[in-house]
Amino acid sequence: MPPTTDYAIEAEGLRKRFGTTQALDGVDLRVGQGRVLGVLGPNGAGKTTAVRILATLLRPDAGSARIGGFDVVRDAASVRRTIGLTGQYASVDEDLTGVQNLVLIGRLLDLSGRDARRRAAELLEWFDLAEAGGRRAGTYSGGMRRRLDLAASLVGRPAVVFLDEPTTGLDPAKREDMWTVVRSLVAEGSTVLLTTQYLEEADQLADEITVIDHGRVIAHDTPLGLKRQAGNRTLSVTPADPAQRAQVAELLAAISGEEPVALPAGGSSVPVVDDEAVTAAVAGLAARGVVVGELSLHLPTLDEVFSALTQTGPQPLANDQEVAA
Amino acid sequence: MTTIAERPAPTPVDVAAPAAAGPLRPLRHALALAGRSLVKTARTPEALIDVTIQPVIFLVLFTYIFGGALGGGDRTSYLQYLVPGLLGQSIALAGVSLGVNLNTDISKGVFDRFRSLPISRSAPLVGAVLADVVRYLILFCFLMGFAFLIGFRVQTGPVELLAALGVSMAFALSFCWLSVLVGMLVRTPGAVQGFMFLLVLPLSFGSSVFVDSSTMPGWLQHFVEVNPITHLVGVVRGLLLGGPVASDLAWTGGWIAVFLAVFVPLALRAYNRRA
Structure with missing residues (x-):
């Protein structure tokens, strides 16, 4: 036995x-x-x-x-x-x-x-x-x-x-x-x-x-844990009305503490680390009366995690996990 | 797209209750693996060239080109002398492919599977050697049959012919472990072949296979006198043409024991070490 x-x-x-x-x-x-x-x-x-x-x-x-x-x-x-x-x-x-x-x-x-x-x-x-x-x-x-x-x-x-x-x-x-x-x-x-x-x-x-x-x-x-472990999730918000772009950028900067990156469709994205970022963003957008066109939280792909861990060159983004707004 | 997903996993055959683990178990494994080698041989008949056409070509070349000169104008008597010699040489050469095939198996990863199975580690090697029995049988029958067609005659009788077969087999199955050893030590199948020819050609020509050693220089005569192939050929000549065999038989028995005692453990060790 x-x-x-x-x-x-x-x-x-x-x-x-x-x-x-x-x-x-x-x-x-x-x-x-x-x-x-x-x-x-x-x-x-x-x-x-x-x-x-x-x-x-x-x-x-x-x-x-x-x-x-x-x-x-x-x-x-x-x-x-x-x-x-x-x-x-x-x-x-x-x-x-x-x-x-x-x-x-x-x-x-x-x-x-x-x-x-x-x-x-x-x-x-x-x-x-x-x-x-x-x-x-x-x-x-x-x-x-x-x-x-x-x-x-x-x-x-x-x-x-x-x-x-x-x-x-x-x-x-x-x-x-x-x-x-x-x-x-x-x-x-x-x-x-x-x-x-x-x-x-x-x-x-x-x-x-x-x-x-x-x-x-x-x-x-776990696969999820590895993605989390690499941190650097990306929070992206695109307002329905492009005129509200500045308000969104300002809010995201406040949440993340990092300078937002402008997205092509008039939105902004910032790196975030803690899980409350999405909640804070949603609350902040509501308080400012911003109508959200799209909001997503991207976990890094395993490719990105792997590159970070093995310190090889960056890999192309393959599949994102999106959190719908 | 695929049908794999739709199929349920198969109902189990009870593999947890294998046949009793008796003393015959390793032999059964070796025979199963020998069967594998034979299937491969049957699928690639060209792999039998070295036990069929090649010895016949040597026979024809040496009989008709050199036979007259070497036999003092008497081709038929040289043929009588040559056939037992060629049997010895062909046995040595026929062993080469064993090492080449084993080396190929290892480089293809087939042996990884065998080594991950709960069988004796030596089973794949023993199986391959056992399968070679068939090749040596083919060699013996083909060479003797063709030699008969061009005028060779056994001077003694069927018992002596069978005895010659038996001694040749015993020699072949011990000598081929040299090929197994080289097959385990050398990196590529091609290199195994090259290395084996390097060993086998001096052994087969530096012997009494083609001519008597009396005209050779002294140092070479000494080599010929201890050469295992000389003694195998001596036994076969004695048995088929009539004559004393005792001394050559003793030598051959000694060499067989040496081959088994030296090459088998070394080959198994090399096999176990080979990653």
């Missing part, structure tokens, strides 16, 4: 060095049962190294990790019974058919031939690959290959699933297919650790996000 623990994945102080490169420099990770952790970071941040350690493919130089309570070094065999791994590059066997790929994994997981074939059939059905099941995986499109790869990692119905950049290189429609699969995994009770370079992906799927850069955790929070 596995030791009891609240966390499906726990890692403390993971360190790993390759030659002169410190790939991991003390990484802590925690994922509750049935939750999705998004591990976010630029290329070379150490995401894949962390996953490979958690999946028992690499030994850490220092630190420890447990999957479902099993130590990844001392009890690797039990960890391997618990996990499913989908690598960064779809690691299906191109010379085997879809069915053969999945049956092989089933056989290696000690299913009988009959059970292995049945499990393969139901997974192919689920991943919409039933028709392609008899074809060589080498003939599959990129999206089909990823789905087969993911199916292969689910043959043993793992309680913990590692998805290492599962959608890298997929077009947006195929990416959403994968998201659907991840959501249904979670609905079945699996715990998922997902690495990604796509902030939108982490935003969509993850309950919590750990941001890694240069082998260190530089932030850990």
